[in-house]
Amino acid sequence: MESHLSINEVAARTGLSAHTLRYYERAGLIAPVARAPGGQRRYATSDLEWIGFLLRLRETRMSIGHMQVFARLRGEGTGSTPERRQMLESHLVEVEASIEAMQRAARALQAKIEHYRTIEASLQTATQTTGRKAPCP
Amino acid sequence: MESHLSINEVAARTGLSAHTLRYYERAGLIAPVARAPGGQRRYATSDLEWIGFLLRLRETRMSIGHMQVFARLRGEGTGSTPERRQMLESHLVEVEASIEAMQRAARALQAKIEHYRTIEASLQTATQTTGRKAPCP
DNA sequence: GCTTGACTTGGAGTGCACTCAAACTTCTAG
DNA sequence: CTAGAAGTTTGAGTGCACTCCAAGTCAAGC
Known part of the structure; x- marks a missing residue:
């Protein structure tokens, strides 16, 4: 699992702002992202894919609350x-x-x-x- | 121009709440509605039609701000x-x-x-x- | 070492579209 | 005449989805 993109690189690729990426992580929509030694976020390709899917959910006006539930279920693994x-x-x-x-x-x-x-x-x-x-x- | 429906009748017909109907009027989306002697609102058929059109605009996610502009233009008559x-x-x-x-x-x-x-x-x-x-x- | 710039955090602030509260007034049924 | 339902106003409050701020950390270049 490659872990290399900074928050601003991800912002540029996804169209979300760095603010919003941190907000989504704090809200539990994105699982805690890997960190470089200094504490800076390093996003993996899998994070990018998940953010892409979140954007599909957002485009269809799913609320943050529902996305939180969905993200929690995803964190529980295949059983969910x-x-x-x-x-x-x-x-x-x-x-x-x-x-x-x-x-x-x-x-x-x-x-x-x-x-x-x-x-x-x-x-x-x-x-x-x-x-x-x-x-x- | 028939002017007979009370605010709650209009609420029932349009699906907007009485609160929201008053809010729309205050915001200038609906021109001041005719009043019964005691000051109560009496909506005309033309008001209903206009509210219906506002609902079409809302369904397409037009912002209140844009609807305000549109309503103001409408108030200016055919020239607009x-x-x-x-x-x-x-x-x-x-x-x-x-x-x-x-x-x-x-x-x-x-x-x-x-x-x-x-x-x-x-x-x-x-x-x-x-x-x-x-x-x- | 010092500066610059990108990053970090928690909490506060913003804008939108309602939604409600308080303190009335008015209409309707009995 | 009176109770209660329905209406009025202005201003404040709510929930959502961000968005920003202050104060600080860290890495790279001079």
Whole structure:
């Protein structure tokens, strides 16, 4: 297990800030990271992979609280895979519902945009036919 | 313009709490609502429609700050449709990116779930072939 | 040795989006 | 007329997810 990346290198690679990396470790989302002799963090490749997965969870709006539970289960080893799978499955149900809600809402925004285009076109027409600026009714 | 619904009726219809409806009004997301003689709010059908649209914006994670700008533009009348359309268009770009990110992340979760299933199956097989409970390695 | 810059810690602070509290006033049913 | 439900206001409080600060440590270059 290679252990070589500094906190700022990991920040650059993951897009998380060094602040947030320390915060995640303090919160128990990341297991205590290996340290160089002087106490500085040295992240292993496996840490990077785990942080990547945490980012997938964050992208799907899993709360820190749920991630804490998930990380704790992960720390308990292979025996906790059923619980972890169930957590992901029920989270995925919510995520898919949320994606559909966003898609529906996005279509409503699209419709509103079209509506505005129509209004703008008719205002433009009014200006052209009367030869004056559109009044403010 | 019918003006008849009380705040709790609107809360029931929209899923927002009465607290939140007052907060939105104070924040300028909803224009001052008509009042009954005693000062109680009486929402018109047009208010309901607007609140519905605000909910679409909220579902797509538009911030209160942006909604305030949008609501202010709306209050300025038809002349502001180009700005409103541009706001929605650029917001929609973000929303679509966010939907795609969530979909990618959801596929990663799905893959992890499959991975867990595989692990569970092999643990189960080990238990069956050896006739004992899975040890904790 | 000294400076510079990257790192460490615990605790405090920030911004967002609500959410509630306190002290009222008003409406409705009996 | 009265009880109680429902509404009003302003300002304060909450929970989340960071984000920053102060005071200190450590390694490398001059």
